[in-house]
Amino acid sequence: MIENEKQNYLTHPKGIMSWLLTLDHKRIGLMYLVSGILFFFMGGLLALGMRLELAAPGNDFISNEQYNNIYTLHGAIMIFLFIIPAIPGALGNILLPLMVGAKDVAFPRLNLASFYIYSFGALFALYTIINGGVDTGWTFYTPYSTQSSSNVVPMTLGIFIIGFSSILTGLNFIATVHKMRIPGLTWYKLPLFVWALYGTSLVQITATPVLAITMVLLMLERFLGIGIFDPALGGDPVLYQHFFWFYSHPAVYIMILPAFGIISEIIPVHSRKKIWGYKFIAYSTLSIAFIGFLVWGHHMFTSGQSVFSQIVFSFITYFVGIPTGVKIFSWILTMYKGQVSFTPPMIYALSFLFLFTIGGLTGIFLGAVALDIHLHDTYFVVAHFHYVMQGGTIVAFLGGLHHWWPKSFGTMYNQTIANICAFGVFLGFNGTFFPQFLLGLRGMPRRYATYSDQFVELHSYSTFWSGILGFSIFFAIVNLFWSFVKKNKVDPGSNPWGGMSLEWTHTSSPPHPHNFETDPVFEHGPYDYDKVIVEKTYKK
Amino acid sequence: MSDHHITPLRTYLIIASCLFFLSGVTVWVSYIDLGSFNIVLAMLVATVKASLVAFFFMHLLWDDKKNLVLFLMSLMFFGIFVVITMIDTEFRGALGFNPETKNPITKRASFYGQLPLTDTHGYPVDSHDDIHHGDDDHH
Secondary structure, three states, X not given: OOOOHHHOOOOOOOOHHHHHOOOOHHHHHHHHHXXXXXXXXXXXXXXXXXXXXXXXXXXXXXXXXXXXXXXXXXXXXXXXXXXXXXXXXXXXXXXXXXXXXXXXXXXXHHHHHHHHHHHHHHHHHHXXXXXXXXXXXXXXXXXXXXXXXXXXXXXXXXXHXXXXXXXXXXXXXXXXXXXXXXXXXXXHHOOHHHHXXXXXXXXXXXXXXXXHHHHHHHHHXXXXXXXXXXXXXXXXXXXXXXXXXXXHHHHHHHHHHHHHHHHHHHHHHHHOOOOOOHHHHHHHHXXXXXXXXXXXXXHOOOOOOOHHHHHHHHHHHHHOHHHHHHHHHHHHHHHOOOOOOOOHHHHHHHHHHHHHHXXXXXXXXXXXXXXXXXXXXXXXXXXXXXXXXXXXXXXXXXXXXXXXXXXXXXXXXXXXXXXXXXXXXXXHHHHHHHHHHHHHHXXXXXXXXXXXXXXXXXXXXXXXXXXXXHHHHHHHHHHHHHHHHHOOEOXXXXXXXXXXXXXXXXXXXOOEOXXXXXXXXXXXXXXXXXXXXXXXXXXX | XXXXXXOOHHHHHHHHHHHHHHHHHHHHHHOOOOOOHHHHHHHHHHHHHHHHXXXXXXXXXXXXXXXXXXXXXXXXXXXXXXXXXXXXXXXXXXXXXXXXXXXXXXXXXXXXXXXXXXXXXXXXXXXXXXXXXXXXOOO
């Protein structure tokens, strides 16, 4: 094995300041990854606490007030501190410049600033946790959020600040995709992960300012008593939900689009076959990003909005199914007659297809007004969005981590353990959340710390499997980081899965501090498995 | 469009005086009672002023047209937000029945005694009659 200490961004340059003041997108990505995973564990522990309380009816573990705090913090941490920043911030930062053949993102200093803004916002969230939590639910609905004596202000302020990090990262990625591509790498030759990040970035810069406005209006109402949401002062409480969901529905696509991009990379590489319907997948990304702006009212079918807008929103909501279906079928057709190998990333990708399809189809149930009025605020909704967010985004994120781990960090994890954990995640996830669909259909309301005896059986199943899910994710991530401890280095020139995009073919593992030793020359598209033979190389 | 455009001072001064003039117009029209049309006119003048700033002071007129597209896109998203939200507030009770009028709110909370209450159209909700909610009389 050749030592490449000088050509490795992880070891060169050295010293703590070289990390804190780094402008290297790969190091910034790694810092996002570590902080994201810490918040992921924090949110996961809160979730397990909730499941433990729900293992049996009655308040045998925590009080109602503590339960309110725990579910709010679980939602807010997972969404605003992990899922939204983690995939674009971590995987996007590490991979985007490598995939377009650039030395760095378009604005490296802005990139570092985004990370510090994120950290600063995260401090407010940590303060909230230490100072006794917040109990409004992650949506901060008025009128309760303007009256609650819990830490609504620090939490919303944290989210306000983190929003700016999101906007600046989005801006940076858009400029990078437009301006930093190497000659020959035209739009239709870009890896689909780049398209996905581009769509995500567009949503980030157009939707996130509205979140900031919402949080500011909430605070103005709280402190100055300006009547925007309070009907007693001439406001409209439903207007808060319009504001909130005008951001938060597109935010669902900020969370899921990068996951689509990861799956579009994993499936062709591990099937060694050209992706089916490249342009369809690319354009479906943009159309999902756009349609995502027109459907926010389907979160509000029972909040008293006009019947006319319920019908409009319900109708438009169904359109989301079209580009999503295009993607699912394209991925399945990509695998058809390919050489599918059941590596850890591929097992995550296959789980994603299964879980996301269930999540998406139950979304159609919820998009129908009449059915939603029955199912709204029940466990059916909880199960639906966990199938999309966890079964979709987090499973894809884990798949992406396993796929690019040897590339990003130059070490290979134990693949057998990774496979077992991937199965554990799949089984544990279904075991936890499938019973929740049934609970919801039978009328179990969400956000309750206790329940009547008819729900005992399904709730205890759910709790049992959530333990399996928690252990599997924990060991999957420990297994990844263990490869650092074991120093199981891969060869610098290795390409363990036989990938064809620039990050696999033109740079070492882990990459050079300046990404490429010589200026990369574009030779073949990212999925040209029908034209070029790429060897799988792991260790010499 | 890569070469840098230098705007003559004259243009800036003309635009600045237009802005001052339009500020005067805003003040002037506020004294005329046009009913609900007042707000429309005020917004119209403000839009013209904002466009002048964006086109001349911010150089959008001479800049790469992609930037103009992005600027217009942001207006489009703002439009989507406002228009679709209005589909809610303006059509409450238009189809089916309005739950507020069929089942009036039981006013047991303390603030109901203290403040003048209005519904989303600015009509007082203190009187219990259902007639003032006929949705055709004010659009």
